[in-house]
Amino acid sequence: MNAAVPSPPEHPAAARLRLLEAEAEHAPAATAFDLAAQQAAAALGGIGALIHLVDSDPDELRLTASCGLGPNSLETWTKLPSNGLAAPARAVRSGKRVWRDDGIGTPAAGTATVPLPGPQGPVGALTVLTLGRIEPDREQWLFLEAVAAWAAAHTINAPAAGSADRRHQPAGTAELRMNELTVALAEAVTSQDVVRAVQERVLPPFGADGMLVEVIERDRLHILGSTGYSQAFLHAIEGVPLTTHTAATTVLHARSPRFAESADEFLHHFPQLEELVHASGKHAWAVLPLIASGRPIGCCIVSFAHERHFDHEQRALLTALSGLVAQALERARLYDAEHARAQNLQRGLLPRSLPALPAITADARYLPAGQGDEVGGDWYDIIALSGDRVALVAGDVMGHGIAEAATMGRVRTAVRTLADLDLPPDELLAHLSDLVRGFGDDWYATCLYAEYDPVTRLLTFCTAGHPLPLIFQPDGTVRRPEVDPDPPLGAAEPPFRTHELHLPDEALLVLCTDGLVESASRDIDEGLQLLENAVSRALAERNYFRARKEPRPLALGQICDAVMAELLPDRERTGDDAVLLLAHTHSTPADDVASFMLPDDPRASGQARRHVREQLAQWDLAELEMATELLVSELVGNVTRHAPGPCRLRLLRSRTLICEVYDGSPTTPRIRRAAQTDEGGRGLQLVAALSRRWGTRFLAEGKCIWAEQEIPVL
Structure with missing residues (x-):
């Protein structure tokens, strides 16, 4: 639903961010750290990412997971002094974001680090090495902090903040299984895979019954996937220009999510959309911009059939969700485009029609x-x-x-x-x-x-x-x-x-x-x-x-x-x-085939012309008689002069009139350029002029010279 209300409060401190539902079975820490590093690197378009944890020796940070970097680059980062100047050490000491415009020991030009929150303070740091020297924007920092908090929930020594108390919260609390969603998005290949992951992993935990994923194409919003809306409603909002004043376009311009907890709240800001609000059948919305690589690529809208209150934690959770979805969707759309080009190439190489x-x-x-x-x-x-x-x-x-x-x-x-x-x-x-x-x-x-x-x-x-x-x-x-x-x-x-x-x-x-x-x-x-x-x-x-x-x-x-x-x-x-x-x-009907043996002497051309006249008269093709006589005479004469043994003439009546002359020679006839003073050498030029196409095919016992003529349409 293209709805909008004022911006929510700022993203809460990462130490209070709950990104993992407490459950008995969850992903191993190593797997979670690997996924976190991959998602973080993708979010900033970095060449790699690192996760450090506070070691048993409090004076050191130990490298726990990484992606995108080779052994030589990692050597510098394996163990870091906790009181050093490296970005991870500074982030752990201060509990704040750290940006440095260098990439110690790597080809990177910048280093962005956020702390991994724990109940008693940071337990580690998540670092992304970037190619550019420009500091991440607000949305990218928020996403890194969300991923860092999610990764921190998997550490043995730092359970997610508030996890003990959440078991006693009401069953209706909106708890997102972020680990399952992250795995699903990491495995998503196509755009539709991303849409399915959101539908299956986001809507049930929040109790939502509606979803729209829209993408920007040629300055318009186009629906990529939806759940819980009628076709008439979808048709009404398909292709909305970005210049239109709607909730989706508003959050894309502002690059921050917006929430409407009731239809009245929504209509307060967008009274001109009253008809669409009623047609949607929804009464609460979370409108999330999808920002990838620092640019908006679309919008994800989660909607509810009843009025809904969004607390700070739920808003932060949905904000983090939009970052995950945006990165996965950008990657998937690149795949879709490349795969479509490849398939178009392949289809273009196949026959368009038989x-x-x-x-x-x-x-x-x-x-x-x-x-x-x-x-x-x-x-x-x-x-x-x-x-x-x-x-x-x-x-x-x-x-x-x-x-x-x-x-x-x-x-x-x-x-x-x-x-x-x-x-x-x-x-x-x-x-x-x-x-x-x-x-x-x-x-x-x-x-x-x-x-x-x-x-x-x-x-x-x-x-x-x-x-x-x-x-x-x-x-x-x-x-x-x-x-x-x-x-x-x-x-x-x-x-x-x-x-x-x-x-x-x-x-x-x-x-x-x-x-x-x-x-x-x-x-x-x-x-x-x-x-x-x-x-x-x-x-x-x-x-x-x-x-x-x-x-x-x-x-x-x-x-x-x-x-x-x-x-x-x-x-x-x-x-x-x-x-x-x-x-x-x-099969070719017998009446459409005529074959004649010809003598191996100068009489062959005359006999061939007589056979042509008689057969064309029988086929009611007298209008082709003169041209066919001349064509066959040249073909047979060429055989008589240059090929040993008797020859055979075959006429086929099909979509065209086909004349074939068989002989026992394997020599290929060729058109030659005859001078103005030459008395011969123009026979095949005449054959080419009289026929639609002509050629030679070779047989075990010799060859066949053939020529086709168009049959006049009556």
Whole structure:
């Protein structure tokens, strides 16, 4: 609730600050001191923090905990004379804050120290070593004192002030389990983790039933998380400009918390918000600014359904709380931003959409890992090849991180480049393995590369350490290739083994990465069986191969979602990225393919032109006759002049008209620059001018020169 009242009294003396609920089981002192040092260093952006305790020898202070400093830097601070000039000694003697613009024996430029309070006086000191020479501001000093008092509650010789008496206080007293909150905030990774920690660790001890966490973005307050408010109320306060006169903006400008113990008290200061107060259903508020690294980053509002009195201790406790939350939230938001950039990078390296091709209908799902702070290197792709063929690819760069995601992009780009050269799968993976090996000895990747030819219905594939595809057939049977994968890219030595499968007229190919089928609780074989079962159920439920009413892309998307939900029901707990690629194959109708053998003599071009005229007339493509005759004549003439043996002409009618000329020569035809006086050498230039695209692919028995022409739309 954006409410405000006059500032509360100053933060009470740290010796009277109670930050730990008396309970039988609590964190060990060493753990508490470590957490206190980490929180203190984070609060001031320091290079490290130290905690000293008064030793059994009253003339010395002993270093008990530290963070951020190496052994050489710590040597100076291990034991300090209690009557010395070091900041911890001065803080213990005076019981006050100490600031020095030096960092004795360390790279620090400043030293900020507060005493650890005890019932009979300071029992130690908390010190933060800063990079700057500017003294901490008021909020930072208050936070350090709150952390120091909390840490002091864990010392054996200095129980928290007033702990004996608190056992007899009423059960309704607002006691915050600060140790649990500190641990939860220290473990929080994302902004939502911080919000959950506040909701679970702050609201119950205070008896609060409402919470708002708002953050500053572009000079406006945006709701990061909430509890106990209606959607209509949240919509009304979302995006409030910082220039608006509300409680949240007021405490952010003043950088100090404010409390309203009743609606009347609140409306006394903000009468223009009467409608919002009634809509909120709350009658008391603690409005806490979130200050991190000396700047406001947002606001935390704890609210109550009934009027509530806040005593000095509760106000101090909530002030300390705001410092803890602010530091955790700033760290979490940095993670959120970095993680979002990494995931955007990774998603940008994946296909934005899958191509619509005559040979297949496809859909895919990619899910990043739900746990951990790194992105992965999983990828997938579908690549159009010549002759209506299509390549299906799934791969995984081993490891997690920005470097792995970037390497995935390089590998995927290399696959597309090599595929455009129409290299066979085994040769393509050999080049790819050389590429990965060139990244360094620690780089490996798995990859499955498969080519599907809709004319022959042949699936040709190679796999480098990657899960094999599953083939679901219309009759309900499932085929699993019984082959052993070659080692991963970067580790394998060519040649890669090539495998072939003859598919029915229609089939569903399923490709995945190990993140979908393998986890700590199941091996990859068990996971592949679960994948097979899940896809089979999804196909049966939709009567997939027999149902014609539902469009294939829509059905495939639904199957993808169903399978991902079944195999990864709780994606927030997954530790690896996961890819699922479904491809429904289609065969080319026999009427759309025409093949002709040609003689090995000058008559071949004339016969090829006659075949073109007859076939195009049969296909009602007479408007392409002249251009196709000229194109085919040049291709066949080139073979007759430069390649031994007979050749073959094949015409394919698809989205384009594809002309293919096969011969027995492995020589690559190249366009050359013909001079004005040359009588030849312009054949391939003419082919390039007449076709949409053209190229060469190599076969075991020779090569195929192909060219595509656009089919006019009637």
